[in-house]
């Protein structure tokens with residue numbers, strides 16, 4: 001039995017909420033600091049790999065009452081409209097982050113997590129002598145804690161405060177999301193390529209569809225507006241053009257993020273256990289960043305639950321994180337190069353048409369196996 005610890009989690013996406021829930025269930029004193037307030041929309045394709053389903057179900061965290069949409073088929077198209085379809089071995093479900101994060105937030109509150117919402121962490125410091133962290137908040141307050149889990153997503157001011165090397169580089173990618181009403185097979189997730197990026201569509205809850213794409217910042221600059229960029233570049237792919245023409249937009253405006261970056265990151269920095277995108281974002285075309293966020297949040301919680309010495313906690317986490325995710329993230333970065341241009345997307349479609357096992361093999365290597373929680 002380890003002594004119950006005070007844990008602060010910075011960031012309340014899927015990684016932070018999962019870690020918070022598991023630690024609170026084990027009676028640790030958990031505070032989660034989130035700069036936004038629930039519910040809110042995020043840029044995300046909202047296709048969640050089934051590798052997390054048994055874990056969510058076993059912990060009472062699978063929100064079947066919200067009507068997640070089961071997905072078992074994959075459609076890939078090239079910019080000129082060539083297509084290939086295949087079944088998904090593991091499959092997944094579609095559910096909006098608006099609903100899913102809100103549900104997990106409620107579960108965490110029930111489990112005893114304290115939330116500081118609309119609150120931003122500016123910096124952390126590790127006090128060697130006291131073996132304690134200090135945290136400074138934007139509202140001027142500061143406090144101390146035994147452990148910090150960094151679940152602050154792909155790019156945060158925390159990365160700057162920690163002098164993480166990838167913050168030196170600008171990323172060429174932007175992310176844009178819509179919720180729409182349209183006509184599209186319920187059981188399918190599509191990945192439509194265009195010269196400059198790729199767009200995903202799948203059904204989520206309430207008869208709604210998520211349309212989300214990874215685009216090119218330079219194309220947006222040249223086009224001058226999102227609408228003009230879509231007409232000029234995305235609509236080259238006839239599937240994307242048809243989709244936009246036959247969809248009714250639900251959100252007032254698209255949700256947009258800049259600086260989507262797939263750089264390699266360290267899982268432990270200045271004694272902080274990094275979880276989810278803060279430890280590395282897998283390219284969206286793999287469709288399992290959310291599964292990795294949930295799984296790594298679980299590992300960060302287990303590291304604290306199963307070990308008492310800080311050095312053991314960090315070693316346990318870094319080893320388990322690398323075993324689970326390092327190779328998947330690397331393959332994701334390589335596969336990303338196959339998409340976003342006519343030539344490479346045609347090659348990818350051609351390859352999967354003539355040799356379907358290649359697609360299966362890539363999916364297997366970027367996805368994990370189902371897992372459980374070791375308490």
Ligand SMILES: Cc1cc2nc3c(=O)[nH]c(=O)nc-3n(C[C@H](O)[C@H](O)[C@H](O)COP(=O)(O)OP(=O)(O)OC[C@H]3O[C@@H](n4cnc5c(N)ncnc54)[C@H](O)[C@@H]3O)c2cc1C
Pocket residue numbers: 010011012013014015016033034035036042043044045046047048049119120121122151152153154156157158174175176200212213214260275276277278281282284287288289290291293
């Ligand atoms: C275009 C695109 C499409 C994608 N599509 C899919 C998909 O279909 N399927 C899939 O599985 N994955 C997808 N992903 C990846 C997935 O969205 C992420 O991997 C996942 O959201 C990571 O969760 P997280 O908890 O690590 O971070 P996030 O969900 O980003 O949460 C981080 C939280 O930290 C908060 N925060 C940041 N800094 C601070 C601070 N200093 N103080 C307090 N709070 C802070 C933020 O407000 C945020 O709420 C996609 C990604 C992109 C870019």
